[in-house]
Amino acid sequence: METSVPGLPQGLRGDYARARPDFTLTQDMATYTEADHATWRTLYERQAALLPRHAAAAFREGLARLPFFAEGVPDLARVSRVLRAATGWSLVAVPGLIPDDAFFAHLAARRFPVTHWIRRPEELDYIVEPDIFHDAFGHVPLLAQPDFADFLEAYGRLGEQAARIGALKPLARLYWHMVEFGLIRESGGLRAYGAGILSSRTETVYATESEKPRRLRFALWRVLRSDYFIDDLQPTYFVISDYAELFAAMERLPELLPLARDAAPIPPGAAAEGDIPHRLA
Ligand code: HBI
Ligand code: FE
DSSP states (O other): OOOOOTTSOTTOSSOGGGSOTTSOBOOOGGGOOHHHHHHHHHHHHHHHHHHHHHBOHHHHHHHHTOGGGGTSSOOHHHHHHHHHHHHSOEEEEESSOOOHHHHHHHHHTTEEEEEOOOOOGGGSSOOSSOOHIIIIIIITGGGGSHHHHHHHHHHHHHHHHHHHTTOHHHHHHHHIIIIISOEEEETTEEEEOOHHHHTOHHHHHHHHHOSSSEEEEOOHHHHHHBOOOSSSOOSEEEEESOTHHHHHHGGGHHHHHHHHHHSOOBOTTOOOTTOOBOOOO
């Protein structure tokens, strides 16, 4: 289904014609085949085996609130009931990536957009566009963590402001590095909480154990200028000590966004002045 929607790349897989003006659509559980549920279970079981050693405690705690995730593609309305009770967040089904302004508006209202389709069996290990496994398995568990839930709403609120001053790029970097590929230092060592990491078998191990990538202490000004690859393992990861650090950083964004918009980007994997390395124990 080829589609062309202003603000989106060409050729996205989802059925955008079926979406409402806010890009939401109704998830129809009857449309998932047994193969879809089997794909979900295979991906779930692969990742579940890695979580005790590699995933942040908050991710594991969030997932424990969703035991039905082990059974197959989840009913988003059922997940929303659990999330609303925890942090007031809910999920909305979307056809896939949606334009920035719609995306920010949903986050600002504590609604997380979740792609309704799942990848094909032959795409098990790598997929270009986020599917329901990336969005629901990767992003949802942390929405039950109060500080992270607050941060993501605040992030959404800043999106509208950033769009007005042409500073979406630094904001997208913040999302990429700290929502998709964030690491956290816990008593048990270095753990992953980012959705892009925890929805990928290879990156879950690489991000937390490989000697190859650069790992730096989270610093907002550094992250806002740090460019990234979208189709490879990350050469640089940023490490927080707690999720409140992310929420606290939001109050400096209005001041830093225009500066980061005009600053020279830091290439993926490069070192920069003032970097504080996080050393693997
Ligand atoms: N749309 N459905 C969906 N999911 C995302 O994660 C997403 C998006 N649109 C834009 C976007 N992310 C990024 O540009 C954010 O940095 C805003
Ligand atoms: Fe994502």
